[in-house]
Amino acid sequence: MQVAVVWNQDNTGVINRFGQPCPAFLDREQVESVVAALQEGGHETLLCEGDKGLFAALEEFIPPDPEGRPSGIVFNLAWGIQGEGRDAHVSAMLEMAGVPYTGPSPLGHGLALDKVITKRLIRDRGVPTPNFRVMRLGTESTGDLRFPVVVKPRHELTSFGLQLVHEPAQLRQAVEVIVMQYAQDALVEEYIEGREITVALLGNEELEVLPLVEYDFGDREIRHLARGEPWVPNICPAQVGSKLETVLRDISVATFRECQCRDYARVDLRVDRSGQPFILEINNMPGLETRSPYVLAARTAGYSFSSLINRILDVAHTRYFGIGIPKAEHASNRDLLISP
Numbered sequence: 001m002q003v004a005v006v007w008n009q010d011n012t013g014v015i016n017r018f019g020q021p022c023p024a025f026l027d028r029e030q031v032e033s034v035v036a037a038l039q040e041g042g043h044e045t046l047l048c049e050g051d052k053g054l055f056a057a058l059e060e061f062i063p064p065d066p067e068g069r070p071s072g073i074v075f076n077l078a079w080g081i082q083g084e085g086r087d088a089h090v091s092a093m094l095e096m097a098g099v100p101y102t103g104p105s106p107l108g109h110g111l112a113l114d115k116v117i118t119k120r121l122i123r124d125r126g127v128p129t130p131n132f133r134v135m136r137l138g139t140e141s142t143g144d145l146r147f148p149v150v151v152k153p154r155h156e157l158t159s160f161g162l163q164l165v166h167e168p169a170q171l172r173q174a175v176e177v178i179v180m181q182y183a184q185d186a187l188v189e190e191y192i193e194g195r196e197i198t199v200a201l202l203g204n205e206e207l208e209v210l211p212l213v214e215y216d217f218g219d220r221e222i223r224h225l226a227r228g229e230p231w232v233p234n235i236c237p238a239q240v241g242s243k244l245e246t247v248l249r250d251i252s253v254a255t256f257r258e259c260q261c262r263d264y265a266r267v268d269l270r271v272d273r274s275g276q277p278f279i280l281e282i283n284n285m286p287g288l289e290t291r292s293p294y295v296l297a298a299r300t301a302g303y304s305f306s307s308l309i310n311r312i313l314d315v316a317h318t319r320y321f322g323i324g325i326p327k328a329e330h331a332s333n334r335d336l337l338i339s340p
Contacts, residue, residue: 001043001044001072001073001317001325002043002044002045002046002061002062002071002072002073003038003043003044003045003046003072003073003074003075003313004045004046004047004048004057004058004061004062004072004073004074004075005031005034005035005038005045005046005047005048005074005075005077006048006049006050006054006074006075006076006077006078006090006101007026007031007047007049007050007077007078008022008026008049008050008051008078008079008080008081008090009026009028009049010049010051011081011082013049013051013052013053013081014051014052014081014082015052017082018082018083019082019083019084020082020083020084020086020182020183020184021081021082022079022080022081022082022086023156023157023160023182024079024157024160026077026079026287027289030287030288030289030290031047031077032047033288033289033290033305034075034077034288034309035047036306037305037306037308037309037310038075038309038310038313040306040310041306041309041310041313043313044072046061048061050076050078050080050081050089050090050093051081054090054093055093055097058074058097058099059097062074062099064098070098070099070100072099073099073100073101073102073313073316073317073320074094074099074100074101074102075101075102075309075312075313076090076091076094076101076102076103076285077285077288078090079157079285085106085109085110085113087109087113087157087285088106088109088110088113091103091104091105091106091109092106100316100317100320100321101316102262102263102264102312102313102316103262103263103264103284103285103316104260104261104262104263104284104285105260105262107260108259108260108261108262108284109284111258111259111260112259112260112261112265112281112282112283112284113155113157113284114154114155115152115154115155115187115281116132116134116154116185116187118255118259118281118282119132119189119279121258121259122251122254122255122258122259122279125254125258127251127254127255127258127279128251128276128277128278128279129189129278129279129280130150130189130190130191130192130270130278130280131144131145131146131189131190132145132187132188132189132190133145133188133189134154134185134186134187134188135171135175135185135186135188136175136179136185136186137172137175137176137179138171138172138173138174138175138176138186139172142168142171142188145188145189145190146190147165147166147167147168147191148164148165148166148190148191149164149165149171149188149189149190149191150162150163150164150165150188150189150190150191151163151164151165151171151174151175151178151186151187151188152178152186152187153178153182153184153185153186153187154184154185154186154187155182155184156182156184157283160182161177161178161181161182163177163178164191165188171188174186175188192270192271192272192278193272193273194270194271194272194273195214195238195270195271196214196215196217196268196269196270196271197212197213197214197215197238197240197248197268197269197270197271197277198212198213198214198215198266198267198268198269198293198294198297199212199213199248199249199252199266199267199269200213200264200265200266200286200293200294200297200298201252201253201256201261201264201265201266201267202263202264202298202311202312202315203263203264203315204262204263204315204318204319207253207256208301209249209252209253210294210297210298210300210301211236211237211238211297211300211301212236212237212238212240212245212248212297213234213235213236213237213238213293213296213297214234214235214236214238214239214240215232215233215234215235215293216232216233216234216235217232218233234293234296236293236296236297236300237300240271244271244275244277247277248269248271248277251267251269251277251279252267252269252279255267255279255282256282259282259284261282261284262284262316262319263312263315263316263319264285264286264294264312264315265282265283265284265285265286266282266283266286266293266294267279267281267282267283268280268281268282268283288308288309290305295308313325
């Protein structure tokens with residue numbers, strides 16, 4: 001099958017450089033690992049940028065068959081280039097062009113990548129999440145929030161901009177940093193002292209919950225994930241009791257469903273000292289670096305990196321067409337690379 005791997009690295013393929021830029025792009029090595037895995041699965045691949053040239057590239061590589069059915073699929077790794085809702089830009093383009101793709105729809109991106117909407121959705125479902133406030137000035141009432149609190153951008157990826165604030169007097173400056181640097185509201189939520197665990201999910205109607213992963217902070221003073229801090233080792237499978245594991249699995253699946261995720265996702269949680277879990281957020285297009293928590297969970301479940309990538313592709317194909325990718329379509333292994 002023809003599989004176009006779409007990502008963003010080059011920010012020049014736009015009409016104007018205008019709006020809030022994406023703070024980071026994927027590592028090329030990670031993307032090329034995905035391409036290699038798809039080739040190993042027998043697919044013909046094209047690596048291309050998710051920018052204004054995307055339509056032309058896909059129209060040539062994935063033309064419709066005589067009945068108008070797509071002849072290929074996109075493995076979407078694009079985070080967008082700039083502007084509001086940039087994570088959803090490529091998926092929206094693919095929807096308009098009639099090209100199937102892996103991962104969340106524009107709606108799914110919008111729900112999961114707005115951390116406040118995520119928290120409201122899952123809280124209404126009865127899923128526990130830390131108490132929070134949305135702030136723009138840092139002088140708003142904190143209500144019944146208990147310090148320390150975590151301050152982070154409302155819409156950014158993973159741990160961008162995350163700050164741990166211990167005293168109310170520090171809050172204003174922390175919020176102002178978010179607003180000035182990221183041009184968006186700050187999410188202020190109670191910090192949960194305890195263990196941090198992530199749950200990797202694979203599938204759609206039938207979800208496979210992969211072995212739990214725990215971040216091993218050891219004796220570090222900073223016991224939360226923060227960009228710029230040293231890499232945190234992972235423990236998989238996480239050593240949790242069967243009752244807690246069931247709860248973590250159940251609330252992770254509920255979060256996946258509420259946020260309209262598709263194909264694969266990773267849910268991040270904290271478990272406090274009394275054993276109470278709290279959902280922090282969901283990453284609906286988690287990193288696929290070879291040492292990432294998602295890939296570690298898959299390896300522990302018995303997947304090789306190649307079989308994981310091809311499984312993601314297969315569940316996306318099943319979601320669109322009702323069946324997995326026919327084996328006959330795994331025959332070609334020609335590689336096409338378009339360098340940015």
